[in-house]
Amino acid sequence: MKSAFNPPIGKILKINGQCISLIGNDIDTDRIIPARFLKCVNFDSLGESVFEDDRETLKGRHPFDLEENKNATILIVNSNFGCGSSREHAPQALMRWGIRAIIGESFADIFYSNCIAIGIPCFTLAKKSIQEIQNNKNNKFLFLEIDLKNSLAKSKDLSLNLEITESSRKMFLSGEWDATSTLLKNENLIEKKFNDLPYLEFNSHFI
């Protein structure tokens, strides 16, 4: 069983850890966390159910069940990862299993925003490099040091230039990925917008 869960807090500058590869395009959030596990009023117990049906089908051979991966923190995926349902339960389940960063060919939009909002940086890398990492048997225990400041991932004999949306990178470096307090700073501007929007005037019966 994993150690107690500590969510990320504040500035995220570096993520070091072992990689875990999950091969496949268009892996949707229903597969990451099937809908029946959404019947909860908190995210606490989602970690153990991540990829539940895929893991059940593979009877212990799923990457998330392999002993060698149990301490992995960096997930390596292919294209359009996290497509489908907007459920934040998907990145929450990954995070509670132990994932702290994801490197992939591409990500679905809502999944990407959800990851940013909970402090999981998602990086993109060319298909060729991803496949090299995923297919190299010597990389079974690939450890990477991810440096957010320079968007670099390094291992003993590997150096990768990662791509990340500039606004997301800045938010991790400043700690503003946890957006509520940043948004609240503009309280006066929010009030002004509320008073200025034309449709809020003619929908005043509802307000």
Added chain:
Amino acid sequence: MSQDTLFDKVWDLHRVASLPGGSDQLFIGLHLIHEVTSPQAFGALKDKNLKVKFPNRTVATVDHIVPTDNQSRPFKDNLAEQMIKTLEKNCLQHKIRFFNIGSGNQGIVHVVAPEIGLTQPGMTIACGDSHTSTHGAFGSIAFGIGTSQVRDVLATQTIAMNKLKVRQIWCDNKLSKGVYAKDLVLHIINQLGVKAGVGFAYEFAGPAIDALSIEERMTICNMSIEGGARCGYINPDEKTFSYIKNKLCAPKNEDWDKALLWWKSLKSDENSIYDDVIKLDASKIEPTVTWGITPGQSLGINQKIPLLYELSPNDQFIAEEAYEYMGFKPGQSIKDTPVNVCFIGSCTNGRISDLRIAAKVLKDKKVSEKVKAFVVPGSEKVAIEAKKEGLDKIFKDSGFQWREPGCSMCLAMNSDKLIGNQVSASSSNRNFKGRQGSPSGRTLLMSPAMVAAAAINGKVSDVREFISQ
């Protein structure tokens, strides 16, 4: 960069500030919530000691977990009961308007908000549900968000977001008889792919779109997300305005005149600039059915399941996974595939017009004995109207079960589920592995008319053969 599109106009109108990281702080005009993605957001507010900033700009209903056979309380499923109770408590505590079961306005959030006139042109609309894109059918900019963003909207009525690019999808000519909005959107996703829309808002336009009813337009925008676009929209027109008029929450009297004046000014300029434009001929589209495990893996009813080499290298991996999971052979026909379960409902196709079309196919016919068929109205209002028109009787006489409103087997969070590797003909939006409640269950997406035809024959059929009879 796009310029002067409806998307640009609405985005700019709602921009509160540029954030230090470079993204925009966007005001959300209407926030919709439901029981599945909101409890943790309310929990976070409590942890941070924050209040709901504008409680009257958030509206709640309950849809995902509600049983459709017996809705009396407490629900048989304890976890479902706990979720509805939590929503009731949160709405009461934060003074949020809640359309609960029995209110006459409960139902799937994306069916309810438009039918009571909450959804209006020019608004930004967010909800913790990916099918929020549905509301774009009215010329609003609507998109799904996660629970942390639900928290942000509750606390600030804004979210941090990067502006999307805009792709116009121009649909020429008209859909032919027996071909519906669902077929059109499945065709678009097939042609563009399931990730083409990442980073984009889709503007659907052209004569084929203009000719669609508002409810059909909702079906199109609803499935934008299945093509990767978290937002899809259509410029509003007279049909939009008359759909809204006199609805429960629509502006009335002088307010209506003001609204109309503003709404009429809201559309993409004739010479607006798009980041990309795609054109297609709607008249060439056949009734369309999915054969695989993504909504992009679809084909016309008379086509054969593609051979591996016919697909682009990027699509081959997922195709091989799909052949194996679905138990289909490359080159096989989709027509005549036996089905076990037929489901009509969901935020894609659970509206009154969908039920009318399916009922027309089913009238004086019987559902195959091999099939379990059920219809789940999208909302209490849809159910009431359907009963008034006698549609419930047509469904029941044909052998369909008539259920209470909810999301039901679209995502199978209640007891409506596939069993084992059953095949469903489904009017919903996702054919992902395990989506309909069984880890090996198989889903064929199609229009409600096609589901009705499949129910009668017990196998995938061309609904045009029923219509011409």
